Amino acid sequence: MQVPAILRHKSVHAAVAVVLALLVYSILPGEEAVKRTAAVFVIAAAFWSLEIVALHATSLLVVALLILGLSPPTGATDVSYKDFMFQFGNNIIILFMGGFILAKAMSKFEIDRIIARNLIRVLGTKPFWVMFGLMATTGFLSMWMSNTATTAMMVAMINPLVDQFDRDDKFRTALVLAVPVGANIGGIGTPVGTPPNAIAMGLLANEGIAIDFFSWMILGVPIAVTMMLFSAALLFFMFPSKHDSVVLDIPEAKSLDWQGWTAVGIALLTVVLWLTGKFHGISSATVALVAATLFAVTGLMGKKEFKSLDWDILILMWGGLALGLGMQKGGLTTWIVDLPIFQQEGLVLLVLASVVGLAIATFMSHTATANLLIPVVIAMMGVGAASADKASIAILVAVATSFAMAFPVSTPPNAIAFSLGVISVKDLAKAGGLISIVGVIMLLLVFRHLIPFVL
Amino acid sequence: MSAPPVILCVEDESEVRDAIVRDLGPFSSAFQIEAAADIEEAEALVNELAQDRIPLALILCDHRLPGKNGVDFLVELESKSPDSTVRKVLVTGQAGHQDTIRAINSGGLNHYIAKPWQPEDLHKVVRDELTQFVLSAGLPPLNYTAILDASLLLERIAQQGGE
Numbered sequence: 001m002q003v004p005a006i007l008r009h010k011s012v013h014a015a016v017a018v019v020l021a022l023l024v025y026s027i028l029p030g031e032e033a034v035k036r037t038a039a040v041f042v043i044a045a046a047f048w049s050l051e052i053v054a055l056h057a058t059s060l061l062v063v064a065l066l067i068l069g070l071s072p073p074t075g076a077t078d079v080s081y082k083d084f085m086f087q088f089g090n091n092i093i094i095l096f097m098g099g100f101i102l103a104k105a106m107s108k109f110e111i112d113r114i115i116a117r118n119l120i121r122v123l124g125t126k127p128f129w130v131m132f133g134l135m136a137t138t139g140f141l142s143m144w145m146s147n148t149a150t151t152a153m154m155v156a157m158i159n160p161l162v163d164q165f166d167r168d169d170k171f172r173t174a175l176v177l178a179v180p181v182g183a184n185i186g187g188i189g190t191p192v193g194t195p196p197n198a199i200a201m202g203l204l205a206n207e208g209i210a211i212d213f214f215s216w217m218i219l220g221v222p223i224a225v226t227m228m229l230f231s232a233a234l235l236f237f238m239f240p241s242k243h244d245s246v247v248l249d250i251p252e253a254k255s256l257d258w259q260g261w262t263a264v265g266i267a268l269l270t271v272v273l274w275l276t277g278k279f280h281g282i283s284s285a286t287v288a289l290v291a292a293t294l295f296a297v298t299g300l301m302g303k304k305e306f307k308s309l310d311w312d313i314l315i316l317m318w319g320g321l322a323l324g325l326g327m328q329k330g331g332l333t334t335w336i337v338d339l340p341i342f343q344q345e346g347l348v349l350l351v352l353a354s355v356v357g358l359a360i361a362t363f364m365s366h367t368a369t370a371n372l373l374i375p376v377v378i379a380m381m382g383v384g385a386a387s388a389d390k391a392s393i394a395i396l397v398a399v400a401t402s403f404a405m406a407f408p409v410s411t412p413p414n415a416i417a418f419s420l421g422v423i424s425v426k427d428l429a430k431a432g433g434l435i436s437i438v439g440v441i442m443l444l445l446v447f448r449h450l451i452p453f454v455l
Numbered sequence: 456m457s458a459p460p461v462i463l464c465v466e467d468e469s470e471v472r473d474a475i476v477r478d479l480g481p482f483s484s485a486f487q488i489e490a491a492a493d494i495e496e497a498e499a500l501v502n503e504l505a506q507d508r509i510p511l512a513l514i515l516c517d518h519r520l521p522g523k524n525g526v527d528f529l530v531e532l533e534s535k536s537p538d539s540t541v542r543k544v545l546v547t548g549q550a551g552h553q554d555t556i557r558a559i560n561s562g563g564l565n566h567y568i569a570k571p572w573q574p575e576d577l578h579k580v581v582r583d584e585l586t587q588f589v590l591s592a593g594l595p596p597l598n599y600t601a602i603l604d605a606s607l608l609l610e611r612i613a614q615q616g617g618e
Contacts, residue, residue: 100616107613148617156609158508195618308546367618412617421601 010052013379018265020291030054033076036069037330038205041372044323048368055365056312059319063087063115066326079329087321091285092191092202093314098288099192100309102267103145107262108305111267112141112153113253119246120439127171127241130248134158134230135178139186139228142270143193146310148184151413153181159420161248171241174249176422177431181231181405186440188227188402189220190274191284196370200398202317203324203374209387211454213274219450223399223443230442231435236429253259259300264296264337279367320371347444350396353377354440357397361404362436366411392451396443403431403439460512460588461504462581463602465497465528466546467520469571475515475546478574482581485599486512494523501532511541512588513581515568518547518554520606526554529562540592542584544568544578 004121025039040062047058063084068074071081087093106112118138121402134154142150158175165172187194191201191213197220201211256264270291274284282290295301327333353373361369379394404410408418414432417423462479466472471491478553479488497516504511504547518525529532529543536616543563550558557566565587566580586604589596596608 035475146616147616148615149613152609152613156606156613159605159609313616313618365618415597416600416612419597419600420605 013050013052013068015044032334033330034332036076037326040065045372049364056315059316061196062319063322066322077329084322088318090202090321092198093317094285095288096198098291101292101301104305105263105295109263110253117250117253123165123244125247127246128236130246131174131178135182135228135232138179138182138241140187143184143189147187151180151183151416155416157250169242170239173423174235174239174426176417177235180417184402184405184411184414185224186225188226188399191216195367196398196401199320199370200374200394202321204391204394209391212277215454218453227439263300310342316367324375327375336379337382351395354396354400357400358404358436358440361401362406362410366401370398371395399443400440403436407437458509459487460510461487461489462513467492478577493520494528512541513584515533515544515546518550526558529558533563540588542588
């Protein structure tokens with residue numbers, strides 16, 4: 001279908017978004033603050049979903065509009081501009097920054113490659129286990145590194161090996177797909193695995209519901225492992241191997257020097273401290289800060305590495321946290337919960353939230369989806385809702401976004417794997433679509449049993 | 456979508472020119488391939504591309520040509536736009552010592568292919584040079600992983616990061 005050129009123009013999108021926001025502002029009944037927050041939300045939704053400007057640019061726009069629209073001296077609310085700005089120092093963002101530094105160190109000293117090379121071979125040479133090993137290795141790394149960086153590294157590693165397979169060997173497709181699937185699902189495993197997890201945690205923390213690192217993993221890891229087993233089985237069924245044994249002979253990574261070993265030491269210390277938060281009481285953000293400090297003080301991570309952190313992602317998360325705060329303080333969340341369509345109870349609401357989260361994230365950035373949707377779903381639960389209910393719905397939506405992987409545009413890992421020209425859109429839609437749906441169904445079946453461990 | 460970057464082949468002998476263009480076939484899905492028989496024609500093409508703001512990715516240039524020679528052309532291009540991301544390759548059997556030195560020092564030469572060449576050698580050189588072009592021009596690496604050096608391009612993706 002040919003869309004007229006004018007409709008594809010970004011400035012037209014922007015103009016429509018602004019008109020829509022003004023319309024919402026003028027027709028919405030209620031207090032000034034509610035109307036203004038709703039208008040900002042409309043702008044955020046339009047700009048993030050259509051990517052009218054870069055994701056982080058929208059994020060800055062959201063923060064600026066919230067401050068200029070809601071904070072004194074506007075008189076709309078008494079929420080200080082500082083409250084919005086402090087969200088950039090939210091502990092979840094510091095946690096993520098620490099995670100980025102850890103990931104940078106793993107890639108700088110090629111610790112990621114060493115882990116990948118050794119982990120992949122553990123499960124032997126049976127094709128199914130080779131593919132599951134590849135997927136699980138990618139998944140394990142993406143628990144600590146960004147899904148995108150993990151996929152890029154792993155695909156670069158296996159691409160020359162996959163090239164040697166016969167063109168008509170369907171197992172090639174299985175191997176190439178195993179990487180993004182593993183990265184997408186692996187991100188569910190830890191709070192630093194993917195930004196939506198952190199957004200959920202950060203917004204819940206603003207509601208006074210604290211979730212620590214290990215507790216998240218109690219929920220995230222079993223879900224991730226189960227879904228990886230299912231996905232590997234599915235890929236193996238769809239794209240079987242012609243051979244009885246397959247060897248992924250990944251070239252030797254460079255060995256660790258003392259700097260590399262120091263980095264390994266700091267990384268291990270960080271992970272151990274993250275996992276044992278319940279015992280020593282040091283917050284995971286503080287642990288991240290300590291890790292960053294150690295990497296900086298030892299000089300292992302220099303100015304260059306610090307400059308190259310994904311600041312745009314941190315800014316993107318800032319926008320989500322600020323938007324959540326604005327919606328809460330501006331009264332939009334109370335307004336949402338009064339809407340008749342959200343008078344549903346319990347499971348209906350949870351099913352609705354996760355399906356909508358999955359659907360939106362299939363077509364746009366998972367982080368932006370979380371930014372927009374999680375504050376809304378927390379609000380849907382009602383102001384006086386139990387912590388468990390708020391946590392359930394926020395976590396469900398966050399995890400559901402990670403399952404969205406039906407198309408190349410669904411996630412950067414999909415786009416990377418797809419770019420090689422080995423997998424077709426149809427293969428991806430079938431496998432990724434099924435994994436999406438089964439993932440959300442499984443999530444809805446098991447979360448009730450896992451939530452008590454999280455809180 | 457904007458027009459694809461251009462690979463320019465400058466060669467006076469038509470059979471040789473056709474052979475090069477044929478060998479460049481695998482790159483035609485993401486690059487536009489243009490050929491010129493002499494420097495005058497090449498310069499006209501370069502100016503036209505600059506006017507249309509179409510990036511020049513790679514020049515494969517013979518040295519001995521009717522009129523102006525290949526090295527002079529490269530040196531002039533380099534002095535006119537020293538910041539250009541275009542990759543320059545001499546494909547020749549007849550460039551002397553002095554000319555070759557000048558091409559390297561003042562012409563921004565990236566590679567030298569001696570005639571006669573093997574198609575797979577030419578393919579590899581072009582692939583490497585185009586990869587460098589994509590990286591230095593800041594084009595989206597994922598648009599090129601299927602035909603260029605995927606490992607290098609993916610490394611850039613890993614460094615760029617993302618969600």
